[in-house]
Amino acid sequence: MALWRIRATVDDRPGYLSVLTASLALRGVNILTVQVHTTEAGAVDDFLVDAPDTLDQADLLAAVERGRGRDCWVARSEARGLVDQPTRVLGLATRLVRDPDATGAALRVLLGADEVTWRATPAAPHAGVGAATMQLADPSGGSFTLRRAAPSFTPAEYARAQALVELATTASRRSTDRVILVLPDGAELAVRPATGDDLAAVVELHERCSARSRQRRYLGGSASPSRLRRLLTPSRGTTLVATAGSGAAAEPVVAMANLLAEGDEAEVALLVRDDWQRRGLGSALLRRLVGHAGRAGYRALVLHTQAENAPMLRTVARLDRPTTTDRDGGLVTVVLPLDVDAPRRGRSTAGVPGPRRP
Secondary structure (H helix, E strand, O other): OEEEEEEEEEOOOOOHHHHHHHHHHOOOOEEEEEEEEEEOOEEEEEEEEEEOOOOOHHHHHHHHHHOOOEEEEEEEOOHHHHOOHHHHHHHHHHHHHHOHHHHHHHHHHHHOOOEEEEEOOOOOOOOOEOOOEEEEEOOOOOEEEEEOOOOOOOHHHHHHHHHHHHHHHHHHHHHHHOEEEEOOOOOEEEEEEOOHHHHHHHHHHHHHOOHHHHHHHHOOOOOOHHHHHHHHOOOOEEEEEEEOOOOOOOOOEEEEEEEEEEOOEEEEEEEEOHHHOOOOHHHHHHHHHHHHHHHHOOOEEEEEEEOOOHHHHHHHHOOOOOOEEEEEOOEEEEEEEOOOOOOOOOOOOOOOOOOOOO
């Protein structure tokens, strides 16, 4: 017995797939796995089969054609073909999390591409997928071009490949954003993007903060576990956590910085554990959020704080950037434009407690 891969288009009508499988069964061909790729021309069925040694490529092509299959492609397969597609994709995803620079090699394995090329130019509009060529947008800039003589690429393969590229980009950004921060007093902390796995450590952070620190952060509101979970993985924006050590999961989180985007603006907020306050940690985290917001293309940062929260206002002042402030009772809204041409909202208010430099 020998392993073969067969790909053929079958009319997406009741009973047509069974005619094809029956034609193969009559020749002693055992179907091990099957994937279905939906296309405008019909369902493209991708089989891994175990066929008798007496059958060759021409015999299998004839069997598929007798089973009403068309545009058939047949090739010998290796034992690794027995690994099902979800398992193969998960393995490639794990590889990319560890080494985002291996994106090209992962795409080659995923699709069996003959050639994978990265170019600095963006993907052409509506390039997408063709019979022998596929073009993928690289979210970090540039594009990937894949070529495969046979079989023809399918839209399903394009979707898988683009998802893999986006995963690699996310992993790369997380690796880039992980830094060791040295404070003015010599203390070292690890700063990295938060994940859902940080929930327990962030709950502990809140428990170890004073009621006053929590009130300043949430303006009198609560910080339930469900709310914290949403803050750790925002749909738009990012959340950073600082840990007192190298960044391992078991180390305590001593600060959390949130960048929550809506439209072309992003709201920022900080929570620093009381014993880590007044050491420059809040200023360092705010600068990183400003940098992230600028790279993401937001036009302005918005911060809401209590008028009596002089430490937060001093932290903003240390950025040494133009801002506008607006006071509504005990609430102060600070807007920091990220684009010199961005319109400033609000007004400069002399009555707002000025953030004094230390």
